[in-house]
Amino acid sequence: QSALTQPPSASGSPGQSVTISCTGTSTDIGSYNYVSWYQQHPGKAPKLLIYEVSKRPSGVPDRFSGYKSGNTASLTVSGLQAEDEADYYCSSHAGSNNYLLFGGGTRLTVL
Amino acid sequence: QVQLQESGPGLVKPSETLSLTCTVSGGSIGTYYWSWIRQPPGKGLEWIGYIHYSGSSNYNPSLKSRVTISVDTSKNQFSLKLSSVTAADTATYYCAKMAGAAVAGTWGQGTLVTVSS
Numbered sequence: 001q002s003a004l005t006q007p008p009s010a011s012g013s014p015g016q017s018v019t020i021s022c023t024g025t026s027t028d029i030g031s032y033n034y035v036s037w038y039q040q041h042p043g044k045a046p047k048l049l050i051y052e053v054s055k056r057p058s059g060v061p062d063r064f065s066g067y068k069s070g071n072t073a074s075l076t077v078s079g080l081q082a083e084d085e086a087d088y089y090c091s092s093h094a095g096s097n098n099y100l101l102f103g104g105g106t107r108l109t110v111l
Numbered sequence: 112q113v114q115l116q117e118s119g120p121g122l123v124k125p126s127e128t129l130s131l132t133c134t135v136s137g138g139s140i141g142t143y144y145w146s147w148i149r150q151p152p153g154k155g156l157e158w159i160g161y162i163h164y165s166g167s168s169n170y171n172p173s174l175k176s177r178v179t180i181s182v183d184t185s186k187n188q189f190s191l192k193l194s195s196v197t198a199a200d201t202a203t204y205y206c207a208k209m210a211g212a213a214v215a216g217t218w219g220q221g222t223l224v225t226v227s228s
Contacts, residue, residue, distance in 0.1 A: 003155065034213045038156075045205055045218040046156065057216070089156055093213035099169050100146070100158040100213045 004028065004090055004103035011109040012080045020106045022073045022090030028101055030071040034093035037066055037075045040105075041086045049088075050075060077108070085110045113138040115206050115219035123200075123226050129193040133206030133219060140164055140187045144209040147180060147191045149202040150221075157202075161209060162189055196226045 005023040012018035022029070022037075029035055035053045038046035048057055050066035053073065063078045073092070077084055090103040119131035133145070147159040160170035162180040170178045174193070182189040193200060203221040210216025 032213075034211075036214050038215070045221050046215070047218070048210070048214065048216050051211060051214045051216075057210075091156075091158075091213065091215075096169070098172055099161065100215075102156040102158065105155045 004092060004101055006088075006090060006103040006106045008104070009107050009109065011111055012077075013111045014080050014082065016080050017076060017078045018080060018108065019074050019076045020088055020090075020108070022075070022092075022103045024071050024073070024092055024094075024101070026071060028071075028092040028094040028098075029068065029073055031095070032093045033068065035066065035068055035073040036091045037064075038089045038091070039084075039086050040089065046089060080110050082110050084108060113208055113217050115208065115217060117204060117206050117219045117222040119222060119224070121222065121224060123196055123224060124228050125197055125226055126195055129191070129196050129200060129224055129226070131191045131204055131206075131222065131224070133189050133191075135187045135189075135208070140182065140189065141184055145182070145189045146207045146209055146215060148205045148207055148215060148218075150205070151199075151202045159191065159193075159204075198226050200224070201226045 037050040040046040053068045054066040088106045094101045123129045141164045144161045146161040162168040177194045179192040205221045206219045207215035208217040
């Protein structure tokens, strides 16, 4: 099964908002509310930002929010800060045979 | 706070078997599901498979024929074996604790494995 589709890059100025999309199919994002988002800084392990479409783990700022409509999920980063510059990956459950799919990643640049 | 640490050879020869171990500290492996996820240099993430402490497992269909994940509850460890490796298997390998359905909640720092003769 193909990976989820994300734009390779996104950018915004400090204080602005930016939204990153993640497009799947009716057999993954469209079928399950198990979409997650991860943030990865260079040379570091990914960090969980959002799970079950829109829930934030303890310690994740509310500047990060998630949403899903149909086969597409999105991550919005509000009030951009320099430290938000990183790679962002979405993931989705895809059934018992292909449990976890990732997107190709989006590099967010803070201008 | 659970912490995970990957260990194993950083260099594996083509056609051989890649073997890695993840040691869990600060909590028991006897709950939750545990995954291996990899990332080729400069590329995205790929889920390899997961295991439950009971021994039940599930693998990425694209790797299923070459992957075995096992658990050793006495050592609080789980392991990955990937056979018949090629250069395409060169990646940073992460172990992760699954926090819920298809959610990798806690990650190890990752270990780079290079496949080369």
